[in-house]
Amino acid sequence: MSFPDLVPELSRLMPELRGRLAANQPMADLTWFRVGGPAQAMFTPADADDLSYALAHLPSGLPVTVVGVGSNLIVRDGGIPGVVIRLAAKGFGGVESLGEGRLRVGAAALDKRVASAAAAAGLAGFEFLSGIPGTIGGALRMNAGAHGGEMADIVREAHAVGPDGMRLVLSLADLGFSYRKSAVADGVIFTAAVMAGAPGDPGEIAARMAEIARHREEAQPIRARTGGSTFKNPPGTSAWKLIDAAGCRGLRVGGAQVSELHCNFLLNTGDATAADIETLGETVRRRVLETSGVVLAWEIKRIGIPL
Structure with a gap:
């Protein structure tokens, strides 16, 4: 259409x-x-x-x-x-040092690139970003985190533009970070962030990033057509454990499939539609609710209109 x-x-x-x-x-x-x-x-x-x-x-x-x-x-x-x-x-992918352990990072900079830039500068605390497949703008919007770290740990302020075109500078308190979300209104568009780490041993930082890369390679279907972790982890447990216990590992709807390797990942096996993927996700949510009483919350953002 x-x-x-x-x-x-x-x-x-x-x-x-x-x-x-x-x-x-x-x-x-x-x-x-x-x-x-x-x-x-x-x-x-x-x-x-x-x-x-x-x-x-x-x-x-x-x-x-x-x-x-x-x-x-x-x-x-x-x-x-x-x-x-x-x-x-x-226009928005720059990474520059501000001194004193701080980096100014554009919202379109890839998370992995920022982790590498911090490592090159001898700054620890950014390693978790190497395991998140996205950009800093998205990471700010959802307080992205993995491997024991999250954006709330390293962000000091964010630069943005409001829906009326007004330029904004948001403090850490303004961002209102909580688990996998921020309190910033949807119409605000992040353009950059100031982030800070602590001095670290370059060898230890590199080893930590290599460990994260190995974990992703072994435990996640990173070479497939996927959107990363599908559902947020409920308090006290992991989404993948609930999905597995509900018998959803490998479940299919049309061309969409729950990953056999990590069942909090949905896959496009080659000919899936968006409706296939979203229907599969809702089927997983229903089965988890039926078997465990837990309501899984989507972590993947879903936008647009159905056919």
């Missing part, structure tokens, strides 16, 4: 826009699951000023959705109406 083309009207309303606008951008090309319908209008801003200008001039009521590299995302088969904003590494 395709949406009516918004680009000519948006271009007229925003003559000073420097970023790229594209109509009916196929989102299946941009998500790790490789499923989903198009974005009605995809906007890739040139930099934070360009993003601020666009948000200040977009028509009132037009839906705005922000995506990263698509690693923790299901785009439904009907696509995403309105404007989809995707920050590119060229």
